[in-house]
Amino acid sequence: MKNKKLNQWLWKWHFIAGLISLPFVVLLAITGGIYLFKDNYEAPKQEHIKVVKVEGKAISYQKQWELAKTALHKAPNAMIIPKKDNQATEFITGRFNHKNSAFVNPYKAEVPGNISPKDSNMYTVRKLHGELLLGKFGTKIIELIASWLFVLIITGVYVFWPSKKEGLKGFFTIRFKQGKRILFRDLHTVLGFWMSVLLLMTLAGGMPWTDIFGANFKWLQNVTNTGFPKTWSARGIKSEVKGDAISLDDMVKLAKSMNLKGEVSIGLPSTPKGVYSIYNTTFDLGAQKRFHFDQYSGKQLVNHNWEDVGVLMRGRMWFMAFHQGQFGTWNWVLMLGVAILLAFIAIAGLVSYLKRKPEGKWGTPKVPAQFKVGYAIVAIIVILGIVFPLFGISVLLITIFEFLRERKKFNS
Template structure:
């Protein structure tokens, strides 16, 4: 009677058939000869699965290859989305003015100068009487419009104003622009909290992919070189995949680590621990309040002229409806910011109520160390308080610098292009990985997964590393436990699934 058979994949290249049966020769260091991406599907007796530790594919190379393979199912789709949306985000200041030139670009008529921001603000309020103006951003160049951010019943809106003619050009929902959609995808896959969880899980498993990828790259280099020299099919692509990954791996790990503070589980929990320890991931500006009895400085622009003698006296505390009261304007905030060294173009957050302040925020796109905000009294135009990089907790300073690198802006154009090349490299990896599997996929009812089991008992250091990673990254630990339970309770016990996933039988 014929013996039952199972499908064995990722066999040592020294396999040969003997007497009609596929007999594996397993000399010392056999797994070193296995090349990533090359899987042979050979019939092997079920009894061969009981042949001993090496018959179970317990070598590190095969085990890491298997984990690298299965992690890619979750990591590749998410990384591809993050890389593409990251590219759009990097070039948002170049893309959006092209797509919305009628709103974002203006021409300066001869002899005209920009209108006061307070006048532009009034135009916006007249055009959107039921909306709340939240902030104003100065034009970034002479041919760019002034941008006012509004809260409306229909959601957020960015309103664009011609600074020379003072007319409203139109409005956009920032979340529906190309870059706005990219930001939502990049942050939460447009799926809210659950999308954030998926990205965090993928980020955790991307660490596993990077670590196992480095092991496979260095341990498999001899086999790859041999196949390349022999002109084997797919050898060049496999080598390019490995070399590209060896360069991108470090950058990928950095982007993951610098992005973790944003995540919903790891980020929130570690922020709580940091707060308990007297520090924080984030700068926390507690703002300020205006004083209705503050002194008006005549040298600053405000809503109407005040005689010099009154300019140094206290503005009386009066009814908010009293139109005779002198108040500062958005132009006041800009003048105060410039006087105090804030870089332009500035963004000014408007007072939310009678006690609110104008918050002038200096331009610090390329250098987080120059991040600084001034809170300006809406009546007297004085600086009520300041908050900047020097006031950040030490941990927040590190996070701020990491975010600037993450977003490709810390070192200007160089950082931008390095990050661009990195994103393109990630796209290349996300395409070549599945392509290598497609070329070597087995025929029949099998996925073509490498066979292997992590030898945790034989390598305690590896067991400690896995446990430490699971504790440090909670969502990785939870999903790892779920995968191991699924493997132990289902995949190894159902013959069809065991054959499809090429799982080692217990």
């Protein structure tokens, strides 16, 4: 049996937090759904740069590298091996939002163009989704809303949980013939309940991008040694300068002989002591591998499999890939469904509220005056406040405000 007073208290805070976060939740759902179409949107716009006509003999990768150096402001740090003959060779400098790629036509020995993530309208959608176009301040707002969403989902599941009298049918019942308020209330609660696990997984995949939680998670990875191995990205590995460097063509030939899964890249040495790296990017995460080679002798210095990656990093990468729908068509369709349904259940909750809201009042659920939160609930809030610091700070501010309000009411 549910504790009725606790149920009312949880419903009150579910209601308040939901009402405040609702516009942000709808925005996150819409922008997240749009961003899933990033590749479909960008492909035709970038085709004139990425796709080339096969004519004559292709120049060597070594010469393509030299062409790319002149087309980029910085020397490229990686090259993606083309999978098809009509595919331009991509040379990359920088990472993430600072990434810039020069595409080389190996048949005409020219660079048809450069592409950066910032060149696309989808970059604006991503920035709106992740930081409301407000920079670091916006990122923290999104982190605060995402933190409260965990609480909204947990409290929503408790408040919705059917009574013993309703039984199993309570998990599925949507009353279509008892008015719009009841209909939208049931759509909000029933669909929200059945989506709760998916929503928690989606949130878990987005949290590593946040400022405070993300930084704390990285710190935890470092102190527990559960992130990437230190040499995963060739950090600290050096070539012995001796003779002439191996050509990029030889490294490409070696990479192709490995039959690695997914997109295969060559990490390029940027200094005389730098190393060549061969690695693949695939969302069959277990198939990811990394190899580092002396750029002069070709000797393999270090190699890593996915099993060498720490458990927290593996979990983080899995949830981030899931969040972006990158595990194949099923994952993409699932995330699109989550985005659409999240927006729908948020709006359904708002419609239900507006239908029951008394005129001139907020209609906040009442909590019995004698109700006191138990130690278990306090412990859960404290733990959530530690895991999600912005949530913890917001709860502290709310508590102080409530205390001062009650004290003022008592004194008056």
